[in-house]
Amino acid sequence: MALLEVRDLTVVFQRRGEEPFRAVDGVSFDVEPGQTVGLVGESGCGKSVTSLAIMGLLPKRGAKVTGTVKYDGTDLLKLSDKEMRDRRGRDLGMVFQDPLSSLNPVVPIGLQVTEVLERHRGMPRKEAMIEAKDLLDKVGIPDPNRRLKEYPHQLSGGMRQRALIAIALACRPKLLIADEPTTALDVTIQAQILTLMKELVQDLGTALVMITHDLGVVAGLCDEVNVLYGGKVVEKAMRHKLFAEPRHPYTHGLLASIPRLDAAPGEKLTPIKGSVADNIPWAQGCAFAPRCPNALDVCVQVTPAEEDQLGRLLRCHNPVVPGTPAAEEVPV
């Protein structure tokens, strides 16, 4: 049985006097124990809202969450606030994008780590401090004894992210959700953090949901990849399959528009026309249709259904035939 089973997760934001906005629109995916699953997409595709919905961190007022999120058999969305508080940090850990704003600036790092251990594992402070030191050591923070007493502003960006990972992993959760954990960091630091996460996930057997906009990060880290567009999963496959043969025009277009370090000199980029804002609602057809080089008439009339094609889920009326070059840019 899957460790995490997300079915038909939908998040609708409703503000008074405004049209309801479907940020996440029927997202389903499974995470097996120890597996790394990636959620990829550009800004506004609903990837972060998905993670917040799973963790129960969306505001009660204004955000309507429907569907089921089963963790080890229990539906997290049906739990009370108190029950959810017991699980967050113990069963599910989370690492956020900006380590400075997710750490408390007026509490030393040590206390922020022991807080989790005291709350969920009932450890006395002294014992928790020793454990916290081991945790900081494990995530590669030099001189952990001194760092325990320091405040977040005294640490560099990479060290803060390491501290955040230590907090998330303090209770050995079976599932870790990382929301753009390396976006705020420089590439050499990003490489350090990604290697660290890879090792920790392997050592502890933790399942990881990796949320990112960087297809390069996904290519090296994730077992299964979900590509999101406009709040729906448009393509889902194992990473080797997805990158070797992207079938959805969006995935295909994304890969063709990224400059690659190992590209031949003089190779042209093929951008996707328009911008993320040029969407049509899914109810009317395919949200990607206005930007899609493969769009047919049916694309703006009928919502494409999710089809299973030999281990690949695809939501498209006119998928890319493997081996075709990216479409020429249409003037905007």
Added chain:
Amino acid sequence: MSETLVSVQDMKVHFPIRRGVFFDRTVGHVYAVDGVDLEIKRGETYGLVGESGCGKSTLGRAMLRLNEPTAGKMIFDGQDFSALKGEDLRKMRRRIQMVFQDPLSSLDPRQSVESILIEGLRAHDLDKGKEETGKRLRELLSAVGLPSTALRKYPHEFSGGQRQRIGIARALALNPDLIVADEPVSALDVSVQAQVVNLLEELQEQFGLTYLVIAHDLAVVKHISDRVGVMYLGGLVEEATAEDLYAEPLHPYTRALLSAIPVPDPVVEDRRERILLAGDLPSPANPPSGCRFHTRCPWRQATRCDTERPVLRELKPGHKVACHYAEQIQSGEIQPHEVKPILVEEGDDITPDVPLVGPASVTEALNP
């Protein structure tokens, strides 16, 4: 084509660190740019890469004299740009334009696109009557791929990619020779980045522009540039053509940087050899002695590295590197070793030029 347009000589930008309430005392300096020489040829694209805090943006701004450099000069088209003053400087600025990173904060929200574009034309007496200017504006917009209806709109009505196009049109309006683009695509979504990168390339072909592109994304820089300079802590560590740099990185830092960039291809990612750098970027207020990279360098040697600052030297035609042991590393004579991360202090890392303890009171300061 090989005529030198820009020549930067020993450029230094040191920002003073000030402390004190009553008395503004300088207690140290941030060595943001510390002795950079570079040349940009007419019609080429020079890419400047490095991580945050390496001084690449400061260098770009100092070249335009948006920050006054502490030392060094920039020769632009045979004239000493850093010695110009007043009206001469203002006139010269027409020929060097800038495209900024964040297209929203670099466009005045209360100005329409028309007024944004016309402002520069007026300042340089290029506004020759309504009809001609109108024609010029429409030309500009079509060059950057915006409809002429955009003229009456305001920046907030556009998407990020379109705003960046407005920023480019503004730079283009004055027929510049050199455009300095500071992180022109890093604020944009991936699918839109490619549009702007292609636009910059097309415009270069069309108008014969010279670019200095400053970016942290080596993949973007490699794609767009003819020559690339890699910066680390205020200095250039390597300079080569984009192909050479990728095919044969000579400086240990460039090697690590190249190996750290994720490639969107699982087959490549699984096989790749990663050179992980230990620790963080040291503070530019207190840079390491000798080679600035020696604290994190896996190829560090016992001698010279921590005492003598390597100069940029030409190892192969067109390929310069600032490393004492570049040849030996290249030939495999020196092998990488483990590096222990060194603590980098945030904030309180100033080595004071003068004692930090100041006068306790005004009277004490006046009658020492």
